Amino acid sequence: MVKEKLSPSRELAAKAIFAAFQILKEKGGQAPGRDVIAEIEKRVPLDEWAKATYEKSGYVRWQSILHFFSIDCIKAGYLVKKKGVWYLTPEGETAIKLGDVGLLKAATTAYRKWKDENQPPESAENQETGDGGQKGEEATIHETEQLAIAGLKKQIGLMNAYEFQDLVAALLRGMGYYTPIVANPGKDGGVDVVAYRDPLGTVPPRIKVQIKHRDVPASVPEVRQLMGLLQKDGDVGMFVSSGGFTPDAKSTARGSHVHVELIDLERFIALWQEFYPKLTDEDKSLLSLKPIYFYAPSV
Numbered sequence: 001m002v003k004e005k006l007s008p009s010r011e012l013a014a015k016a017i018f019a020a021f022q023i024l025k026e027k028g029g030q031a032p033g034r035d036v037i038a039e040i041e042k043r044v045p046l047d048e049w050a051k052a053t054y055e056k057s058g059y060v061r062w063q064s065i066l067h068f069f070s071i072d073c074i075k076a077g078y079l080v081k082k083k084g085v086w087y088l089t090p091e092g093e094t095a096i097k098l099g100d101v102g103l104l105k106a107a108t109t110a111y112r113k114w115k116d117e118n119q120p121p122e123s124a125e126n127q128e129t130g131d132g133g134q135k136g137e138e139a140t141i142h143e144t145e146q147l148a149i150a151g152l153k154k155q156i157g158l159m160n161a162y163e164f165q166d167l168v169a170a171l172l173r174g175m176g177y178y179t180p181i182v183a184n185p186g187k188d189g190g191v192d193v194v195a196y197r198d199p200l201g202t203v204p205p206r207i208k209v210q211i212k213h214r215d216v217p218a219s220v221p222e223v224r225q226l227m228g229l230l231q232k233d234g235d236v237g238m239f240v241s242s243g244g245f246t247p248d249a250k251s252t253a254r255g256s257h258v259h260v261e262l263i264d265l266e267r268f269i270a271l272w273q274e275f276y277p278k279l280t281d282e283d284k285s286l287l288s289l290k291p292i293y294f295y296a297p298s299v
Contacts, residue, residue, distance in 0.1 A: 010104065012050055012062055013069035017107075018100035019043045020066070021078070024088035025096065028247075032266055033086045033146050034153070037063060059143060067146075068139035069104065076110035078103075081142055083270040084149035152269050155287060156242065163286075164213040168240050169193050170283035171268070174275035177207065190225050195238075204234025205259075212241045223249045223260060230258045237261065240268060 006014065019040045024031055050062040073079040078092030095103045156164065162185060169179045172195045180201070181194035193209035194201075210226045212218050218241040226237045237260035239245075239253070244264040253260045263271070276289050 006101065008049070009065050010069075012044075013065050014100040014104040015044050016040055016062060016066045017069060017073060018096070018103055020070075020086070021088060021092055021096050021103065024086060025093055029093070030085055030087045032149075033081065033084050033142075034150050036086055037066070037146075040066070064139065064143060067143045069107070070142065071139055072104070072107035072111035075114045076107040078107060083266065083273075084146060085266050149266075149269060152272075152287070153265060156265065156269075159213065161211075161213045164242065165192050165211050167272075167286050168209060168211050168268075169195075170279060170286050171272055171275060172207070172209070173283060174279040175271075176278075190229055205236040206232070206234050207236050207238050209238045209240065212239075212243065214241075215243045217241065217244045217246045218249055218262075219246055220248045220252050223252050223262075227256055227258055227260055230260070238263065241265075242268070 020036050023036050023039045023043075027035075044062075046062055050065075052061050053059060054061060054064065070079060070081070073092065074081065076091070076095075077089055078095050080087040080089060095106055098106055156167070159167065165182065169182045172179055172193065177195035177197060178199050178201075179193055179195050180199075181191075183192045190210060191208045192211040193207075195207040195209065197203040197205065208226065208229055210222070212222070218239060223239060223245070226239055229235075230237050235258070237258065239260060240263040242265045245253075245262050250262060253262050272287060273289065276284065
């Protein structure tokens with residue numbers, strides 16, 4: 001049986017997407033897109049053609065091809081992208097068994113079926129290269145969002161622990177809370193911020209916030225320490241960790257009889273973007289955003 005000859009773009013897409021699915025499966029089904037892309041670069045051999053940048057956009061070719069053909073996987077129900085995080089669906093995990101080429105072919109077939117039912121015809125050149133059409137627009141949107149989130153992560157990474165603490169307090173104010181207590185440098189007793197629904201703290205919930213700004217994931221003992229501080233009716237815990245949480249820490253929070261909300265960096269950025277318009281100018285200046293509006297096709 002003669003093996004089907006793929007174009008360079010499709011051959012690269014098949015390898016990159018297959019690697020992405022394997023990485024997501026290894027990580028429990030989800031991971032920040034930036035981390036997935038970084039891991040793909042370690043696993044998939046990339047020549048100079050793949051690593052070259054497009055003159056018009058400045059994007060790296062292999063990454064643009066990955067984003068472009070990932071739209072097929074989204075339409076096939078194999079992959080979900082939300083706020084920079086990629087999620088492998090059960091259908092996507094099953095599709096791994098098809099191999100790299102088989103997975104891409106199945107996704108492309110599903111995309112074409114969806115497109116025939118919902119979109120006008122698109123030129124063969126656009127289908128192959130992503131130079132235009134809705135699929136190209138969607139791929140560009142995903143790539144732009146990825147770059148924006150990477151930039152925010154980098155900026156937050158440059159902050160010290162107290163600057164990040166102020167950022168968390170600012171987010172809570174944007175969400176409609178009052179933050180009369182923001183810990184000063186030094187021992188804080190396990191609580192960095194206390195937030196109320198009203199200025200006097202008479203209306204529940206009262207949120208006790210623990211903040212860790214580091215690369216190391218928060219552990220079970222740290223989550224339990226916060227739980228131990230939720231002693232009054234109406235107390236709610238919020239643990240913000242820029243380094244994320246260990247799997248056991250997440251399980252501990254889910255199984256707790258008290259409410260402890262875990263916020264990792266991806267979720268914090270998503271909340272910052274969502275509530276940014278409601279922040280004061282002073283709080284906005286802590287991590288400024290510039291909205292850019294353009295047509296965003298529904299995925």
